[in-house]
Amino acid sequence: MPMELLPDLTDLTLEQIRAVIARRRLPPVERWHPAEVLDSQMEIRADGSWWHQGGPITRPAMVQTFAGLLMRDDAGQHWLVTPQDRQTIAVQDAAFIAVDVFARDGALVFRLNTDELVIADADHRLTLRGTDDAPAAYLHVRHGVEARLNRSTWAQVVDMALDRLETNPGTDGGLAVESLGITFPLSGA
Incomplete structure (x- = not known):
């Protein structure tokens, strides 16, 4: 699925901005509770860059897709969550x-x-x-x-x-x- 770019926000009202936000339907990760736990071998560095197995993820659409699957538990661990599994992801500061x-x-x-x-x-x-x-x-x-x-x-x-x-x-x-x-x-x- 191609990444949808944000429109020019200069002249949009707050309600129009809310509509733009609502159009990005995120997966319901809060409802998924898979038993399988894996290590994604991914890291989000303090500068906001995403890495996998030591190399940068350079495709913005991939980062945006992964970002939609992200959550953090009460212990501070970040997870990529799918219906099949939860994968740990290292985050240096903020996601x-x-x-x-x-x-x-x-x-x-x-x-x-x-x-x-x-x-x-x-x-x-x-x-x-x-x-x-x-x-x-x-x-x-x-x-x-x-x-x-x-x-x-x-x-x-x-x-x-x-x-x-x-x-x-x-x-x-x-x-x-x-x-x-x-x-x-x-x-x-």
């Missing part, structure tokens, strides 16, 4: 990288390195780890899997938070961004 963000109709929309879109909301929370000097921002994507915001995306989010403070100087809670009415603090990591 995805958030490579861009834009505000649309009161929402923050993130683009991932797999050319997916995620809207920050109650199910897709923006969280901070690390320190105030070296923050690491993550976005929950699905099934326990996260995207780490790359440096430029983090800078965009901080700029949005600074604009929010400037336009609403009485805003309590310090540096934060809002998406769909939910406030995500950007300090105190």
Whole structure:
């Protein structure tokens, strides 16, 4: 199946963006509970690149397909899940990288390195780890899997938070961004 590229998002409303997201029907990995456990011999490196048996996976359509099968358990182990088996996959940091963000109709929309879109909301929370000097921002994507915001995306989010403070100087809670009415603090990591 060929990889569907995202349309130009410049003039799309939030509802149209939601429709684009809904068109990418993901496999129901949360309903699959195969007994067979294997090692995929795959790794997702901290830079977001996918590797198999020591070599890079260079076909974006393959990465996008594998990304749709990905989940992380409560112990932090990432899995590629099919109806037949679960395969471990090594992940150095986060499975995805958030490579861009834009505000649309009161929402923050993130683009991932797999050319997916995620809207920050109650199910897709923006969280901070690390320190105030070296923050690491993550976005929950699905099934326990996260995207780490790359440096430029983090800078965009901080700029949005600074604009929010400037336009609403009485805003309590310090540096934060809002998406769909939910406030995500950007300090105190």
